[in-house]
Amino acid sequence: MDSEKMEQILQIFNKIDVCCVSTLNGNIIKNRMMHFVYDEEKGVIYLTSTKNDPKVIQLKINSNISLLIYDKGKNFPEDKEIEISGFAKILNKESERERAIKLLINRSPVVKNLVEIKKDELLTFIEVKPILIKFRIVADILRGIQPYVIETGNVNKEETELEILKRKIKAWIEESRYPFLSVSILTVTLGTAMAWINNNIINFYDFFLTLLGVIFLHIGTNIINDYFDHKTGNDDINNEFVRPFSGGARMIQMGLLTSFEVLIGGILFFTLGSTIGIYFIYKYGYPILIIGIIGILSGVFYVSPKINFVKSGIGEILVGTNLGVLTTIGSYYVQTRTFSLDAFLLSIPFGILITCILLINEIPDFVADSKTDKKTIAVRIGKEKTIKLFIYLIFLSYLILILYAILFKWYVIFSLVSVPIAIKTIKHAMKNFNNSFELAKSNGLTILVFNITIITIILTNIFLTANFNIFIVLAIFGIFYVVWMYRTIIKQHQAFIKLKGIANA
Known part of the structure; x- marks a missing residue:
């Protein structure tokens, strides 16, 4: 040497x-x-x-x-x-x-x-x-x-075959956009918890199978939308995305998965979800078929080139309806074989909050969506009016919860515990809607508002069924999850500000 x-x-x-x-x-x-x-x-x-x-x-x-x-x-x-x-x-x-x-x-x-x-x-x-x-x-x-x-x-x-397999598994986990799956998990759990308190029955096997089917369909929707956004060039030209809230999973853009792999993955997850749906159709009848068809068509044609619900102006409404309303009442039906007016009404504010999550996540994608003619609500009415609509919808969701508590179940009033976070989210969004980097805090807090609100109602339902042990376990998990998520959002935002300061120094 x-x-x-x-x-x-x-x-x-x-x-x-x-x-x-x-x-x-x-x-x-x-x-x-x-x-x-x-x-x-x-x-x-x-x-x-x-x-x-x-x-x-x-x-x-x-x-x-x-x-x-x-x-x-x-x-x-x-x-x-x-x-x-x-x-x-x-x-x-x-x-x-x-x-x-x-x-x-x-x-x-x-x-x-x-x-x-x-x-x-x-x-x-x-x-x-x-x-x-x-x-x-x-x-x-x-x-x-x-x-x-x-x-x-x-x-x-x-690379060994095992290393290649590990690499692909990691890419698919990212492609699933797993942080957003909590929305599906919580609405299915809400429908099941309401069936439990209304009828004092629960089939855990059907609950977990429903959960799995909805998660598969949610992942399939995320994946197929990434495929279509790549084909239209949307994600490829998007330079203002803020991970993980906007801009897609970006596995295609980073070369970690091919567009063909993503297409096949989307089809596979839709097939898995549909297979579970067919089982429930055979077991419990045609209402599941109707819910399933609406869900699959909405997911596939959300941004597809030929039939495009976003361009039609109903994309955001369909997402809120599918993930908020249909998953709740569908889960309720699987448990009871009946539909419930109070379950339907309680699902509406959560459908609205899911639409709010989508609205604020559209803002960082504004430029790319405009260039590729992806006519989201943000593109149609502009960033400022989108934030105003976002605020109105949050207020509307809380108004419905208050009316529901007065007319149906009083304990739903506890869901207002999330109001301080909602106010904080609104103030920050109003101030920073023109800065995607700063807006990331509001993107995260909007999801947190949804999670706190729905978790509070789920826990209250379980508590009132007198299943105290289950309530304690889920309450500890719920509190830990909410605190962890809040701290992560705040720390990430503080780090963003610090990094921005370093860059401008």
């Missing part, structure tokens, strides 16, 4: 704090400048980025990575570069993260600022293990001298 060359490499590692990082999006190479630090003791390099950043997702799915470090000399022949090929590892152990923070804090302004405000949990730390290092000096290249090469591992390592 050439000690002089090694000394030069170490000097460059210590001198330069930014490198070009290349990762793979499927077959597409993506480059970005990132701060780095070399850990001489372990012989690895540390990088960092925010959680759910495309770079992090790429490395979770494909760990191959390449770094290029450039040291500009006094004149061109003195220029040097270090090319590193290796494998990346996401650091999850606290001791590993602490070591990376300790070394990066004086190199990366992002790490320094987030550590100062105690928000470093928003960062993902990456360890790069080099397998091939090439050191080039321009003067040597001009004289025909080959680069100095260090091999520390198997350069020609190929």
